[in-house]
Amino acid sequence: MSGTKPAVNLCDYIRDIPDFPKPGIVFKDITPLLANGEAFCASISRLACHIPEDIDAIVGIESRGFLFGAGLSQHGCIGLVPVRKPGKLPADVHGIDYELEYGVDRLEIHRDSLSAGHRVVIVDDLLATGGTVRATIDLVRQLGAEVAACLFVVELKALGGRQRISDVPVHSLIAYD
Numbered sequence: 001m002s003g004t005k006p007a008v009n010l011c012d013y014i015r016d017i018p019d020f021p022k023p024g025i026v027f028k029d030i031t032p033l034l035a036n037g038e039a040f041c042a043s044i045s046r047l048a049c050h051i052p053e054d055i056d057a058i059v060g061i062e063s064r065g066f067l068f069g070a071g072l073s074q075h076g077c078i079g080l081v082p083v084r085k086p087g088k089l090p091a092d093v094h095g096i097d098y099e100l101e102y103g104v105d106r107l108e109i110h111r112d113s114l115s116a117g118h119r120v121v122i123v124d125d126l127l128a129t130g131g132t133v134r135a136t137i138d139l140v141r142q143l144g145a146e147v148a149a150c151l152f153v154v155e156l157k158a159l160g161g162r163q164r165i166s167d168v169p170v171h172s173l174i175a176y177d
């Protein structure tokens with residue numbers, strides 16, 4: 001018998017919550033993964049494998065992107081730049097409006113957080129339709145920075161988010177059909 005522990009299966013720590021936050025949506029709840037030290041640690045190490053060496057910042061998307069973004073920042077000793085919902089950032093912001101299925105939403109970033117020539121990696125917990133990360137890529141580029149990759153813990157393949165961001169390398173740890 002070998003003493004090597006089997007690699008942690010991250011799928012075991014993602015929980016389906018039907019009809020949240022509204023009827024018809026199956027919410028992929030990552031809180032069991034966060035609560036398990038081995039699983040959370042493994043998720044950060046596995047995401048970190050996809051971060052190129054010459055990165056200037058991790059860009060985390062509100063709000064669950066902050067959790068994995070902070071872990072990646074600490075892991076690689078790389079700064080963290082938050083992209084937030086409107087009205088949350090205190091200094092001068094640059095914003096972008098983007099379309100939802102019904103209506104529009106907006107994301108903001110501090111203008112002085114990135115400059116021309118910076119290379120960043122964007123992280124969020126989950127890729128669904130890709131609208132949120134598409135807006136974040138465009139926001140970052142509008143500040144003159146370059147997006148080296150987008151990282152996700154979970155990808156819902158049927159929603160086609162990857163096709164919407166085909167101009168950027170995309171990595172997810174768990175993909176559901």
Ligand code: AMP
Pocket residue numbers: 025026027028029061062063064124125126127128129130131132133161
């Ligand atoms: P989208 O813009 O459609 O790719 O949606 C991605 C954002 O919405 C991420 O910040 C996710 O946290 C959240 N999200 C969308 N769908 C789900 C879902 N089924 N379960 C959990 N989070 C979701």
